Amino acid sequence: MREEPRTDQVRDAFAALTGSIDPHLRPPGVGSVRDTVHRRRQRRLIGVAAAAVAVATVVGLAQLPAMEQPAPVAAERPAPVRTSPPSAPQPPLAPPTRAPVSAGNGTDAADGPVATATSTPARAPGGQASVAPTARPPACASAVHVSRSAGNLVIIADPVCAGETIAVSWVTYEARADGSQRLFAHERLTLTAARHRITTTLRESPTCVGAWYVLRGDPSIPATIGAEDVEPFPGGTVVASQDGEICLS
Amino acid sequence: MPPDKLDFAEFYAAWFRPLTHQLFAHTGDLAEAQDVVQEAFCRAWPRWSTLDDPGAWVRRVAWNLATSRWRRARRLLHLTRGAREEHTPGPGPDAVALRAALAALPARQRQAVVLFYLADVPIAEIAELTGAAEGTVKSWLHRGRAALALRLADDDVAATSEVHSA
Numbered sequence: 001m002r003e004e005p006r007t008d009q010v011r012d013a014f015a016a017l018t019g020s021i022d023p024h025l026r027p028p029g030v031g032s033v034r035d036t037v038h039r040r041r042q043r044r045l046i047g048v049a050a051a052a053v054a055v056a057t058v059v060g061l062a063q064l065p066a067m068e069q070p071a072p073v074a075a076e077r078p079a080p081v082r083t084s085p086p087s088a089p090q091p092p093l094a095p096p097t098r099a100p101v102s103a104g105n106g107t108d109a110a111d112g113p114v115a116t117a118t119s120t121p122a123r124a125p126g127g128q129a130s131v132a133p134t135a136r137p138p139a140c141a142s143a144v145h146v147s148r149s150a151g152n153l154v155i156i157a158d159p160v161c162a163g164e165t166i167a168v169s170w171v172t173y174e175a176r177a178d179g180s181q182r183l184f185a186h187e188r189l190t191l192t193a194a195r196h197r198i199t200t201t202l203r204e205s206p207t208c209v210g211a212w213y214v215l216r217g218d219p220s221i222p223a224t225i226g227a228e229d230v231e232p233f234p235g236g237t238v239v240a241s242q243d244g245e246i247c248l249s
Numbered sequence: 250m251p252p253d254k255l256d257f258a259e260f261y262a263a264w265f266r267p268l269t270h271q272l273f274a275h276t277g278d279l280a281e282a283q284d285v286v287q288e289a290f291c292r293a294w295p296r297w298s299t300l301d302d303p304g305a306w307v308r309r310v311a312w313n314l315a316t317s318r319w320r321r322a323r324r325l326l327h328l329t330r331g332a333r334e335e336h337t338p339g340p341g342p343d344a345v346a347l348r349a350a351l352a353a354l355p356a357r358q359r360q361a362v363v364l365f366y367l368a369d370v371p372i373a374e375i376a377e378l379t380g381a382a383e384g385t386v387k388s389w390l391h392r393g394r395a396a397l398a399l400r401l402a403d404d405d406v407a408a409t410s411e412v413h414s415a
Contacts, residue, residue, distance in 0.1 A: 010397050013347040014366045018270040021279055027265045028287050030258045036291045148295060175313070177380060179320075206301075209292075209310075 045147070048240055052143040055236065059141040142166055144191070146214045146240035148202075155198045155214060155239075157191040166191040167218050168239065172202055173210035179227030181210040186221055213241040257297055261290055264304055267368065271308075272315050274363045277348055285314040308368065309378060312360070319356075350400035354393055361386050362393040 140161035147154045157166050169188045173181035185203040202212055211225070219237040265286060272282035289311035293303060300306050351359050357379055364370040364378065372390070376383045 009401055010394055011366060013350075013397070013401055014274070017274060017347050018367070021270070021273055022266070024279060025266060025269055025283070027261070027269075028283070030261050032287065033257075033261065033290045033294050036287075037294045040291075179317075204296075207309075208313075209296075 041147075044240060044242075045145075048145060051236075051239075052145070056141040056143065060139050063139045140164075144168060144214075144216055144239050148240075148242075153200050153202050153214065155189065155191065155200070157196045160191060160193040160196050162193065164192070166216065168198075169215045169218070169221070170200065170202060170212065171215065171221055172204050172212045173225060174205035175208040175210035181225040183221065183223045184210065188218075211241060211243050214239045257294065260303055264307060265290070268308060268311055271363050271367045272311055274348075274351060274367055275312075275359055276315055276319070277352060281315070281318065285311050285318065288314055305374070308370075312378065316356075346401055347397070350397045353400065354396060357381065358389040358393045361389040362397065365390055 140159070142157055142159055142161050142164055144166060145156045145158065147156075153170055155168055155170075157168075160166065167188065167190055169186055171186040172184045174184040175181050184205045187200065189198050189200065191198065204210075204212070213233065215221075215233060215237050216239050217237050219233050222232055225232045268286045268289070269279075269282045272285055273279050276282055286307075289307045292310055293300060293307050296306075297303070351362070354362065360379060361375050364375050365372070370378070372383055372386050375381075376386045379386065381389075
């Protein structure tokens with residue numbers, strides 16, 4: 001049941017108020033809405049791409065010292081396990097009987113067996129395992145990209161390193177009157193080389209839409225995010241996110 | 250069937266002005282009112298196909314944004330007091346009186362009055378929006394209407410006195 005005012009004076013005053021601002025009201029228009037949303041989406045994608053590049057760079061730099069180790073020369077190559085029976089009994093940890101060859105001289109294949117990636121290196125005289133002579137494979141850093149269209153979330157891993165399994169999760173929160181946010185829904189997904197693209201639907205609060213996040217790895221998901229907590233997840237785990245709003249109820 | 254972008258344009262055209270009216274009545278700042286309403290539409294756009302009741306959704310978001318900004322502004326008030334330029338248009342005497350009367354109401358009471366008189370929002374929905382009981386909303390409306398009527402009547406009397414004494 002609606003309350004009926006005792007007088008039209010209040011309604012008249014409201015009508016006068018709206019009438020007084022109408023001439024000054026300039027709606028920015030749907031084009032402005034579209035441009036704003038497009039600009040924000042671009043900014044978010046650029047941010048995600050920049051983060052992916054940063055992660056790839058950090059991973060690459062972290063592996064650089066190992067990659068910069070000088071390639072072992074043939075003289076340092078460990079003696080391969082002989083595949084032909086020795087002509088005379090030898091002690092089990094005997095040094096190589098062949099004279100060392102210079103670096104780059106790989107034509108000695110006919111002289112005896114050559115160490116390969118699959119060969120078993122002999123133990124060095126000191127009893128220590130020798131370094132594998134093969135070059136390291138190039139560093140691989142997978143990247144996860146997220147785009148959102150309406151309620152759908154498209155999560156793509158590109159590239160996915162061989163044999164890698166990437167755990168991702170989406171999380172939605174419900175905004176509360178005090179500015180805090182309560183966990184509303186979340187889902188854990190797995191990306192692999194065979195399934196590198198997933199389309200899913202974000203479940204958001206029907207009353208008070210809060211922030212949503214797409215996370216990489218398995219960071220702990222807080223049940224509540226405080227109003228002042230601007231970084232609820234560990235650094236590097238947030239692939240994409242969008243702020244929510246504060247609700248009254 | 251989900252609404253298309255044409256529907257959004259129609260929705261925008263139908264809702265922008267009334268929502269801005271409501272938020273202006275609440276905040277007293279036209280630029281701020283337009284900002285929060287536009288922002289609410291921007292947030293609705295990506296979710297458009299999933300919104301069951303877009304009008305109610307956008308209204309709720311706009312009000313939430315206004316409340317959120319008001320809280321932030323209140324925290325920064327001591328820094329910005331007197332520095333802000335007023336861009337509100339020059340309203341007529343009735344509008345001035347109403348704005349003054351509205352400004353004197355407590356925030357949630359003012360919200361209830363604005364939603365009721367300007368947006369024709371039912372009491373049950375106002376209760377849901379504000380997180381208050383329906384009885385409380387009725388009480389707010391009763392007291393708010395009485396306070397506004399009294400204030401408007403006082404201003405009428407004052408205006409008449411000024412005319413007589415001039």
